Amino acid sequence: MPADVVDLEGWLVAVLREAPAEGIFAAVAHAERLAAERFGAKKAVTALRRVLSVELANR
Numbered sequence: 001m002p003a004d005v006v007d008l009e010g011w012l013v014a015v016l017r018e019a020p021a022e023g024i025f026a027a028v029a030h031a032e033r034l035a036a037e038r039f040g041a042k043k044a045v046t047a048l049r050r051v052l053s054v055e056l057a058n059r
Helices: 005-018 021-039 041-055
Strands: none
Touching: 005 021, 005 041, 021 041
16 A cells, blocks of 8 residues: 555556456455545545556456
């Protein structure tokens, strides 16, 4: 988990790329929960939307 919100998208990419295909939904839920706790729900969801639009398309 990054200390700065600037690094949140990179962390999310790393988490999703490491997750097995069968565990992707659990990985997203866990990452969203952690990110929201640290940076707030709005910033977490915004970052997830940007990351998911690219990462899931590449799977």
